[in-house]
Amino acid sequence: xxxxxxxxxxxxxxxxxxxxxxxxxxxxxxxxxxxxxxxxxxxxxxxxxxxxxxxxxxxxxxxxxxxxxxxxxxxxxxxxxxxxxxxxxxxxxxxxxxxxxxxxxxxxxxxxxxxxxxxxxxxxxxxxxxxxxxxxxxxxxxxxxxxxxxxxxxxxxxxxxxxxxxxxxxxxxxxxxxxxxxxxxxxxxxxxxxxxxxxxxxxxxxxxxxx
Numbered sequence: 001x002x003x004x005x006x007x008x009x010x011x012x013x014x015x016x017x018x019x020x021x022x023x024x025x026x027x028x029x030x031x032x033x034x035x036x037x038x039x040x041x042x043x044x045x046x047x048x049x050x051x052x053x054x055x056x057x058x059x060x061x062x063x064x065x066x067x068x069x070x071x072x073x074x075x076x077x078x079x080x081x082x083x084x085x086x087x088x089x090x091x092x093x094x095x096x097x098x099x100x101x102x103x104x105x106x107x108x109x110x111x112x113x114x115x116x117x118x119x120x121x122x123x124x125x126x127x128x129x130x131x132x133x134x135x136x137x138x139x140x141x142x143x144x145x146x147x148x149x150x151x152x153x154x155x156x157x158x159x160x161x162x163x164x165x166x167x168x169x170x171x172x173x174x175x176x177x178x179x180x181x182x183x184x185x186x187x188x189x190x191x192x193x194x195x196x197x198x199x200x201x202x203x204x205x206x207x208x209x210x211x
Contacts, residue, residue, distance in 0.1 A: 014040055027051050029151040030172030036148065053151050057126040061162040065139050070202055071101040073138035073163075075129070076154040078104070083144025084112040089195035090142075091118040100202055103136040105129065130161055142198060143167040143177075146190070152176060159183060166201055168194065 001007055018041055027049050028034045038045035072094070078084045087104065091114040094102045103119045114120065124132055141158035148171025149155070155173045158165045159180045167173040168188035177183025186197045 018044075025049070029053055030149075030175055032148055032171050032175050033150045053153070055126075055153065055156055055160070057157075058160050059126060059130045059157055061160070062130050062133060062138075064163060065137065068139075069101055069137075070139045071103060071137045072198075072202065073133055073136065073141050073158075074102065074104045074106070074144060075141055075158050076106045076143070077123075078106060078108045078112075078144065080109060081145065081147045083146050083194075084109045086144045086146065086194045086198070087142075088112040088114060090144075090198055091115050093195060093199065094118070101137070103138065105132055105136070105138075126157055129157060133161065133163075139163065140202065141165040143173050144194075144198075145171065145173055146188075146194065147171065149173045166198060168197075 021041060021044060026037070026044060026047050028037060029052050031050065034048050034050055037048060072090070074087055076082060078087055087108060091102060094100055095115040095117040103121060104114070105121045105124055107122055108114060108120065119136065121132055121136070141161070141163055143152065143155045143158060143165065145152065146168065150172055152171070152173040155165060155167055155176045159176065159182060162182060164182050164184055165177055165180065166184040166186055167177045169185045170188050174185060174188075178185050184201055186194075186201055188194070
């Protein structure tokens with residue numbers, strides 16, 4: 001909205017920013033971001049420079065648990081766009097006895113309450129991530145973002161541990177898991193039952209998948 005409260009349409013917004021973009025150095029941090037920018041301003045696509053970020057700390061690798069109960073580790077501070085609704089639904093479905101475990105290493109928007117069976121570790125340092133995951137018996141990671149990330153530090157940190165990492169097929173997170181040997185790409189559609197798609201991807205799952 002403008003200061004007087006009137007709405008600015010998307011085309012107007014993009015046209016105004018293009019005048020700036022035409023004079024700027026254009027840097028993106030993932031191939032998906034490059035595709036998005038090029039789709040809006042195709043004439044500026046040749047000027048895009050792809051420079052992925054580098055991790056300041058690379059978590060040490062974790063050994064996969066050979067057998068036993070799967071434990072899904074959700075990594076990061078999870079708000080609406082980061083998939084809080086997916087995490088909340090997953091937590092409820094995985095609260096029954098005999099289902100895989102789930103732990104949130106990070107925090108979640110208080111508007112999305114989790115059942116008591118889902119442990120919430122809270123804030124963490126990346127240097128401690130592998131130790132915390134080992135402590136909770138994490139066997140799989142989930143990066144639940146439901147919007148296209150521009151780089152996504154958490155997906156690269158999770159992949160560095162060597163454990164299987166799931167992310168939806170959009171944004172930089174989708175690109176990252178698709179390119180990794182331990183990545184699992186989950187189909188994405190905004191109207192789909194995304195929690196069910198996570199559950200379907202977990203191996204050795206013996207549970208009723210009805211909601």
